[in-house]
Every structure is written in C-alpha cells, then in structure tokens.
Amino acid sequence: MASVEKIAVVQEAPAATVQDLFRSLTDHWRTSLRLAGVLAEDHGLVDRACRAGYLRSLASGKRFPMFQDLGPSSTACHLDGGGVLTAADAVRADIARGCDLVVLSKFGKLEAGGGGLRGAFDAALEAGVPVLTSVGRGFMPAWEAFAAPHFVALPADAGRIEQWWADVRPSP
Template sequence: MSTDLRELDVIAAEPAVAESDPPVPVAALTGATSAEIQRLLLDFAVRRAREGVRVVGVIEEATCSDGVCGSLVLRDLAGTRRIPISQNLGRESTACNLDSSGLAEACGLVQAAIAAGADLVILSKFGKVEADRHGLVEAFQDAIAAELPVVTSVAPPLAAAWAAFAGPLSAPVAADAAALEAWWTAQVRARAGV
C-alpha cells in the first residue's frame, strides 16, 4: 500500500502501529552524537552493499584540517560524489552556513537513485531544514512512497517535528549496530513474508 507523504501530518494523528503489524519502514536513530550516528550509517550501508542490497542515500561527513572540523559534505551512497553543504560566510559570521543548493542537489541525487531502483534508503538526518519541509524532505517522501525501508537520525529537539512528519511510519531505534541490525532483519523477514 502506497502512502502519499505530502499528507503525513494527517497520518501522524492516526493510532500507533500494533505489534502484529509489519515492522515500521523508517528507523529513526537516536541516542548518540551526530558523528557516531554517521559512522554507524556508513558501516551499515557498507554491510548491506556487500550483501547485494541496493543502498542509496547520503551520509554527512565533516571535513577536518589540523583537528578542526569546518565544513560539511553529503556523501552519495549510490556513487562517489561528495556534495558540499556548507558555505564560507567568513570568519566573523555567526549565521548558519548551511548551503541550501547543496542540499537540493543531494536530494535530487537520492530521488534519481530511488527512481532507478533501490532496496534501502539511508538519509543522514531529519534536521531543522527538513522540519521546515525543505532539504532532504522530498527524498524522505519518495522513499516511503516507494515503500522502501529508510534509516535516518533525529536529534531530540526535533522529535516532535519528526513525529508530525513521519507519524506511525517511523520508530525510534537505538544508535547501535545490534539494534539497527535487528530492525533490518525485521524488514527483510517482512518483505520475504516470514
């Protein structure tokens, strides 16, 4: 059954998924730093790809020089591209340096990869930009509309916005390899009808 994700705010008001229902398609990782979660996502993507799973999506990487991390890039999991999502606003700037054009480019890459065929979508995070319905939000929508399993992360301050967006399609998953593997095993079994 396909879900029109443009109406997720309405779906969020529906009752939670019962235990006898199939596992929820979206794992929202919580309980670790962003850097730890991004490493976990990369390791998970590598394991799945080695198994022949068609993994698409993006993970966040910080570029560091002399131990100081400055700009961020999104690493395309379906290819070799790294898309800058930080812009240099100067040393004195205190404004957000997120580059919305980089996010739009990354979103387009993920959407194209989903359309070309995927088994699993990994999206670095549901952040402030996505809470405002921009950034990678259309990639989230396309992935769930295609009924694909999705793994992402959600910081505690954005939990309410995430719940309003994803509703019963998502469940929190501890940011550790064992919990993520258990979620994936449930996805594989449900898809196999086991």
C-alpha cells in the same frame, strides 16, 4: 509476528556517532543491497564554527556541499540549502532506479522546515522502500508531525538496527 515499521530513526546519540554507525552498516550492506541515500561527512577545515560539511551519495560516491565556508574568523554557520536540495534530487533519482534501502543522514533543521532532504524522504515513502535515518531531540516534534506513527525509534546500536533490517527486508 507483529508488523515492523519500515522507517527506523536513531535518536539520543551524537551526530558523529550516528554517521560513523551508518557508515559502518552501509559498508557492510553494500555487497548485498542496493543502497540509496546520503551520509554526512566533515568538511575537514580547521578553526570553523560551522560543523556542516558534505553529504556523500551511497549510490555514486558524489559529494554535495551543505555549508558555505565563511572563513576561519567567522562565528556563524550557514547551511547551503541548495547543495542539500541537489543531494535530495540525486537520491530521488537513485530511488527511482531501484533500491532495497534508503539511508538518510538525518532529519534536521532544513527538513523540519519542509526543505533539505525532505523530497528524498517523500520519494522513499512513496516507493515503499525502508528508510534508516536519525533525528535530534530538537527536531522530534517536526519529525513526529511528518512520520508518526509509521516509524520505530532505535538506539545507536548496530545489532538493533541489523535486527530491524532483518525484520523489514523483503523476502528474496
């Protein structure tokens, strides 16, 4: 059998679809795996231009804000890089405690610039732990510069992701 890359990136799907898929998969895996990472959640505020909300830890359930609420009349969106860095620190600590799989909501604007969850990605790669993430089309060049050729691109399909996990999961 050919070697399978330990990093899987979901592409070509809306962010909400990917986060719902990741949430469903991690809920299923939670009983049999030690998970580390964060998933994006909506902020639930009405009439906001900014869709960024929170990152929720898969290990502790803690929520980290990733937006600055500029109010309902604002047309701007401001990511809170500090909240995302705090989430990345928590994920790095979870990886250091031991995990089977790291799921990171996405590699986006902050990560492309070297910030955001980039430290969590680095920690997972250094630990040799499989990583599941997503990346939008606009950030593919930065993703490829960061991770190529050590990743496999997957569609937003639970069966394909489950097959990837079965292929990279360490033997008991």
